[in-house]
Amino acid sequence: MLIRFEASNYRSIAEGVELSMVAVDRDREAAREAPHLGESLLTLAAVYGPNASGKSNVVSALAWLRDAVEDSLRFWEDEIPLEPFAFGSGPSHPSEFVIEATVDGVRFEYVLELDTRQVRYEGLFHYPEKKRRRIFEREGSELKLQRGLGALSGTRELLTERTLALSVARRFDEPLVSLFAKDILRIQVLGQMPRRVRARAFGSGSGTWRARTHRWFDSLENAQPPLFPLGDKEGEWPTLSRRDQALALLRLADLGIEDVVIDEQQVVYSGSGETRTQRRLRLVHRSGDNAAPLDFSAESEGTRTWFGLIGPVLTALQQGSVVIFDELDASLHPTLSAELLQVFRSPVTNPYGAQLIFTSHDTSLLNHLNRDEVWLTEKRADGSTRLGGLAEFAGERVRKSQNLENAYLHGRFGALPQVDQTDFLRALGLIG
Incomplete structure (x- = not known):
């Protein structure tokens, strides 16, 4: 620590x-x-x-x-x-x-x-x-x-x-x-930090966080130890797969998401006509008795951000x-x-x-x-x-x-912005 x-x-x-x-x-x-x-x-x-x-x-x-x-x-x-x-x-x-x-x-x-x-x-x-x-x-x-x-x-x-x-x-x-x-x-570094500070080690945006979360849900990469392998001890979580742990943290945000689907889709490139297979991420939402997977790009910014931090946060919890x-x-x-x-x-x-x-x-x-x-x-x-x-x-x-x-x-500790509109009002010609 x-x-x-x-x-x-x-x-x-x-x-x-x-x-x-x-x-x-x-x-x-x-x-x-x-x-x-x-x-x-x-x-x-x-x-x-x-x-x-x-x-x-x-x-x-x-x-x-x-x-x-x-x-x-x-x-x-x-x-x-x-x-x-x-x-x-x-x-x-x-x-x-x-x-x-x-x-x-x-x-x-x-x-x-x-x-x-x-x-x-x-x-x-x-x-x-x-x-x-x-x-x-x-x-x-x-x-x-x-x-x-x-x-x-x-x-x-x-x-x-x-x-x-x-x-x-x-x-x-x-x-x-x-x-x-x-x-x-x-x-690990997340958030709005200037790109030049973290570009090489952490990537330039939330897409890099998302890639780290992607690995917790992807069945191709889930042959790794769970977060709490000794789940039979009192007070600890039960032994869960990495995917279950990531899904539990996703549901903690109460975003109406029931599951995460990662599958493959065929993409045809318009210029060359070439067809390639790409892995696709979708979040499954439930409405009443119906459930439907929505493309990740259709999710709100808040949902994408919460999803992106799941991988880094679970990694930190696992490693201390x-x-x-x-x-x-x-x-x-x-x-x-x-x-x-x-x-x-x-x-x-x-x-x-x-x-x-x-x-x-x-x-x-x-x-x-x-x-x-x-x-x-x-x-x-x-x-x-x-x-x-x-x-x-x-x-x-x-x-x-x-x-x-x-x-x-109420300014008891300082560290508040000192706002003075005088120069701004003068620039607008509202005061002399």
Whole structure:
């Protein structure tokens, strides 16, 4: 599970911002105990704030780090695709990223400092028996390894000034590195995030999510283990096929959909007259005693979005991994968004500690969030992003029982747009 993430000098983030998943209020189902950490970790985190305040940049920084681990060895030959803060000393200073997570109960910490030309510093550490130990540490081209990790010695031969040591080392058979790297690479990104942030790893739109969901329903790809293979234990779901699990989540949205049909159809291309066989996706709707399959393209945008997130969400629940959803309210009705939050909150539907981190303008969701699950962004005078946790805002004034939506809309926490129509009215000639 993710413990915390920190970034500085990335897009609108100048000074370091930190998003922590450590629970303040531990006596509830969304807070999962991490015994070796001595804390409880949250399964939900929401980032609120006005437009252009940097909400998306906070979560895209985490997505960027995920992509970096996957891509640096293959694609960073000429330049590191980094976007530092555009003003002040941003372009001439390095960017920094820090991520801490628990993997199989062990705490890991990964630190990265780099600019567009080179990786300046990189370190991976773990905390066996609560004591920090180095796995590897790299300054420039010099790489130091923990004793006994001879399997990683080949990392030095593939390392370049623009290649992450983690990208190289994960390809060797060393569990300490490969398990952590796999945990990072399992992070999934959904929503409205700019295409350049996620184009290579996640695709450019909802069609890519849909392809991931398609595999859960397709009988040709269903020979995989169910989400909860130990369904005979009390409190767990019964053992269901992947298809049954995906259909149950689809029906949770109460969209009137009874089933999903994936079959084949013959398509004739008008130019060449060539006939090809294509697989077709249709959703079966019931009306009274009648049921009819409708082509997926005829479904509403909300239905297509909910269908598309089923695959990524079930994958995360199965792996106990992280899902980032940018602009959740732009994709889902508030009722469906609230249902999604409950899926991640409940230990019954989320037994392995999957985490949902999302940005939103939908204040109604604040009624479904605890004070330590809410983060606020504001735009400083210099254009940079400030991020703060609601649980720490103004000390004891943010009570556990407070109506967060009402307080937010009344400006108690800031992070609201400052609307001034003067320039607009002047431009229309309505005032002098």
